[in-house]
Amino acid sequence: MRKTIGILVLAFMGCSHAYARDGFEKVRCDGDIAKALIGPASNETVMAIEARHKDLKLKDLGASDYGRFSSITWSICGREFMVLEENRRNIVRDALELPAHSDTTPAFEGTCKLNGKPMPEYVVGTLREESGKDELQAVTAWKVDEKAIKFVKMPTDGLLCSRDGIVKTSP
Structure with a gap:
């Protein structure tokens, strides 16, 4: 019984860590930011995501919904990026550094x-x-x-x- 509870606790801890994934964990100011943004995104509040990534100077600059996808503009490391996120699946399909x-x-x-x-x-x-x-x-x-x-x-x-x-x- 203790072994089962221990396994469940470890599984829960693993799930809570996975939940903290928000699409910005691979982003580094000195790396290819646009490429790092492509992949799974989070549906957490913007405030929670911004607070977790103060090192990136992350700031949400706004979004537009186009039905099947949204365009979201972020300030990251002092530069502006727009991502195209598939709405149903919360996946960033493409990212662009804006001029x-x-x-x-x-x-x-x-x-x-x-x-x-x-x-x-x-x-x-x-x-x-x-x-x-x-x-x-x-x-x-x-x-x-x-x-x-x-x-x-x-x-x-x-x-x-x-x-x-x-x-x-x-x-």
Whole structure:
């Protein structure tokens, strides 16, 4: 009986350790952060995850839900990353280090037109600010492949994006 209880206690301790896995345990500031983010994620509160990873200066910068997946932006080690997380399974399918952005090259996520035609895909990147224009030229861009839940780098020639998608974040 004691042996059975001991085994159960050890099993419970092992499970509680597994529960603490949150997708950031492999992340190191001097490593490939985007690659380390891919894999199982946690559905714990953001506050609990941030508190556990103070060494990474981890900060949640916001998220958008697209039904089958969510895009979540994090500040990690002073840099900005966006992950695509499959909602039903809590698995990060892809991660991208976002390029530096500012008032003159703001961050963007939303819809765009390619050579005047609306694109069906969701686009992430940076834009070139031009006062008085509703659509701005993309400087960097990745479309989101919704089937694979992956970022796909795309050329920016002829890519105009709505000013409405400008994201105000700061790490």
